[in-house]
Amino acid sequence: MKNKLVDLFNIQYPIVQGGMIWNSGYKLASAVSNAGGLGLIGAGSMYPDVLREHIQKCKKATDKPFGVNVPMLYPNIEEIMNIIVEEGVKIVFTSAGNPKTWTSFLKGHGITVVHVVSSSKFALKAQEAGVDAIVAEGFEAGGHNGREETTTLTLIPMVREKISIPLIAAGGIATGRAMLAAMVLGADGVQMGTRFIASHESSAHDSFKQLLLQVQEGDTTLTLKELAPVRLIKNEFYTNLQALYAKGANTEELKAYLGRGRAKKGMFEGDLIEGELEVGQISGLINSVESVDTIVKSIIKEFEIAKSELAYL
Template sequence: MIRNRVTEMLGIEYPIVQAPMGWIARSPVASAMSNAGGMGIIETSSGELDNIREEILKMRDLTEKPFGVNIAQAFVRDPGIVDFVADQGIKFVTTSAGDPNRYCGPLKEAGLTVFHVVPNLAGAFKAIDAGVDGLVVEGGEGGGFKNKDDVALMVLLPLIREKVDVPIIAAGGMTCGRTMAAAFALGAEGIQMGTRIVSSAESPVHDNWKQAILDAPETGTVFLNRHGQGPALRALKTERTAAIESNPPEHIMMEMSNALDLYFGGDMNAAIALSGQVAGRIDEVKPIKRIVDEVIAEFHTVMHSMSALAEA
């Protein structure tokens, strides 16, 4: 067990958080992460709150370990979301894709621990002022919805750590014990994994998507919609995303209209296959417990070797 502020706040063995990917981060994935000693997260970015409620109920049968919920503010417009989450007995929430002031106060009043996802220093300051317990610091190399002025985690993480004292979970490029050790060296006390989990055995996405991650080189993603309306996104390079990159649509989110045909039908050109650059380092589909066990074992090996090197 790793003891630090993140594990103590969240009541988990290992400071590894599973990213809240829409339609993917549901009970099979989240319970596998929690049972492996990390923090499983149930998504809300799909907007399917009735289904989310059922997924939370399923979690009670699949794990006795702590788990959390993400509130993706850009996709969840229901003003009752705080009561919804609190009524499910959730103790940990990450908020993202919006103003941290919107939900932090009510969530804290309901007794929840709140971490907010930030892409830059200004966002970190705003979240701290809102009263969050911690931050998920997300570099531009990560997959999914991004800030248009992206900053690599290697720059962003130590910058924010120098300016704030709350616990930080590092997101973007996290896939192994070496990347976890690097994040800790830069000031993190936990990591979040997304693309690594999309390609896991428990992930519900079609095998075509998993195979595309395994086949992707380090240059196999594209950064979309830097100058258009709506959010920017990092995704796998496909025929569709290559066309979008060179000829951006007026409304990028319309490109996700047929997302389920991609997610579960396997049509890699039906929508945008969100993915981080770390896809270029993933070459095997593994169960989540094995992923976590390998990350933690390698993390300790690297930390011990670096300690020995410093003492030499």
């Protein structure tokens, strides 16, 4: 399969694995890269020394291209960027910040830079900042999300209209048919997060993976817009959060209840009651935990079948 995205990353398939906190260690990233996609290490949940360790292990586990996802709102950002350069990482996805801050630094060291956005306005700003590609993430996506609540179906063509660089669609994509639909809308490839949580290689807790398989339509929601919008599974933590909203809690009260380490507690340690369980709406379509290789092969097979069916329309 050849297109601009495949050429940019030197990969076999235009499939990018989301760099999700507490889910995306070197085992997942290397497995996706070995399967023909682009694996990403999720730096957002790693101390600098842990990130270095995962990069080094990923280089040993695959000879294929892989990258690092860096949410720029986290501390130690300068140290993290220096480690990425020192370790010879060739691809970086940035998010949750101004792309102007680090793009020139990274590109100055020969690194391909991709920025994640939730609107056509910020896609254009990222292109102007000099990034090599854009991830446009719709409202359906799990984890931290945009405030605009624009769905992937409407976001992708609007972003495509604004930019000329490669475009990666994200949010609500877990199948070959969804991949084809995104590309018909103007994307050059897709980024999948939730689908890869339900893999053997994901670093998510097994209890979290099993819960993900039980999620049905309507079981996730976007909340905490006052702090940083996040889509998660409705559990006891969410129920208590809604009680605070009902009482008219202010930002400081919400922040105090959220506390620290809530996502780690849920996704990595398996506390399904008090943890923050971040998944996308597409989880209602995921019914099994499989190997990354099986997942990628299934996606590509379905993509090719769907594409052949379109020829008859």
